[in-house]
Amino acid sequence: MTATLAVDDLLAIAGDLWTSYLGSEPTPSIPxxxxxxxxxxxxxxxxxxNGVVVISMSARTAQDVGSALLQMDPAGLEPGDVDxxxxxLVNIVGGNVKSVLPGPSSLSLPVVAHGTAHVAxxxxxxxxxxxxxxLGQHVExxxxxxxxxxxxxx
Amino acid sequence: MRALxxxxxxxxxxxxxxxxxxxxxxxxxxxxxxEALDTLDALHAEGDTPVLCLVxxxxxxxxxxxxxxxxxxxxxxxxxxxxxxxxxxxxGNIVRALAxxxxxxxxxxxxxxxxxxxxxxxxxxxxxxxx
Numbered sequence: 001m002t003a004t005l006a007v008d009d010l011l012a013i014a015g016d017l018w019t020s021y022l023g024s025e026p027t028p029s030i031p032x033x034x035x036x037x038x039x040x041x042x043x044x045x046x047x048x049x050n051g052v053v054v055i056s057m058s059a060r061t062a063q064d065v066g067s068a069l070l071q072m073d074p075a076g077l078e079p080g081d082v083d084x085x086x087x088x089l090v091n092i093v094g095g096n097v098k099s100v101l102p103g104p105s106s107l108s109l110p111v112v113a114h115g116t117a118h119v120a121x122x123x124x125x126x127x128x129x130x131x132x133x134x135l136g137q138h139v140e141x142x143x144x145x146x147x148x149x150x151x152x153x154x
Numbered sequence: 155m156r157a158l159x160x161x162x163x164x165x166x167x168x169x170x171x172x173x174x175x176x177x178x179x180x181x182x183x184x185x186x187x188x189e190a191l192d193t194l195d196a197l198h199a200e201g202d203t204p205v206l207c208l209v210x211x212x213x214x215x216x217x218x219x220x221x222x223x224x225x226x227x228x229x230x231x232x233x234x235x236x237x238x239x240x241x242x243x244x245x246g247n248i249v250r251a252l253a254x255x256x257x258x259x260x261x262x263x264x265x266x267x268x269x270x271x272x273x274x275x276x277x278x279x280x281x282x283x284x285x
Contacts, residue, residue, distance in 0.1 A: 016263050017263045019263075020263035020264065020265055021169060021263060066165070069165040069168075069169070070164075070165055070168050071168075071172075080164075081164065081165070084163055084164050084165050085163075085165040087163065088163040088165050088166050091163070091212070091241055091262075092241050092262045092263055094241065095240070095241020095242060095243060095261075095262065096241060096243065098241075098243075098244070099243040099244055103244050103246070104244065104246060107212055107241065107242070108212075109162070109212060109213075109214060
């Protein structure tokens with residue numbers, strides 16, 4: 001099903017999320033200008049609408065997200081904390097994206113990948129893409145639609 | 155008062171736990187519905203049954219909706235308040251959760267004040283504590 005999702009929708013969702021849990025609101029940025037994505041988190045939406053919601057950022061940004069979310073010094077983070085925190089971010093963004101797309105549909109558990117990641121879906125196309133600047137760091141949120149979603153990232 | 159926070163994300167359990175401690179609760183945690191049922195039973199056996207469970211929806215092993223249905227079948231837990239805290243914001247899912255036995259529903263992202271207000275509405279904390 002064709003769906004409309006505006007960049008402003010993504011920015012509003014991210015703004016609420018960052019303000020609630022990360023202590024400061026991000027500012028809009030330009031996709032593709034930041035550091036290379038080293039950590040990519042994704043959730044799949046399946047049902048009336050099918051696609052993938054992806055958040056990507058540098059490893060340093062991911063560590064800062066974990067530190068801010070857990071309110072801990074980065075040195076005190078336990079193994080898995082960073083992936084857990086980034087995964088929860090994409091879970092919340094994905095749930096809120098799902099709510100503005102045609103339903104009913106279900107949300108997968110988050111998947112976090114390190115290194116270069118790509119969306120592994122046949123016929124995938126970008127529905128909306130937003131970039132954020134947070135504490136001088138770059139975060140990108142991309143929503144892909146697909147007629148055949150096969151997992152999130154690889 | 156004891157509360158049980160059920161979420162597969164440690165970060166989210168930490169955020170919710172911090173809010174609940176600020177409201178005067180002693181907090182236990184579980185990472186999925188099955189672990190929560192086991193924890194609930196263990197705490198009940200010790201005479202320390204939680205008065206409140208904050209329940210995520212999407213979790214591995216056993217999801218939050220199944221957990222709520224399971225708790226609803228147990229007479230010993232009839233006084234436990236069940237609050238769904240989830241990204242699932244579709245109207246149909248909210249209705250499903252409330253029909254299954256959830257007493258309240260909070261959509262992520264939430265603020266600490268939003269949780270505190272819900273706790274006051276449920277009579278679990280006084281309005282002064284949340285102010």
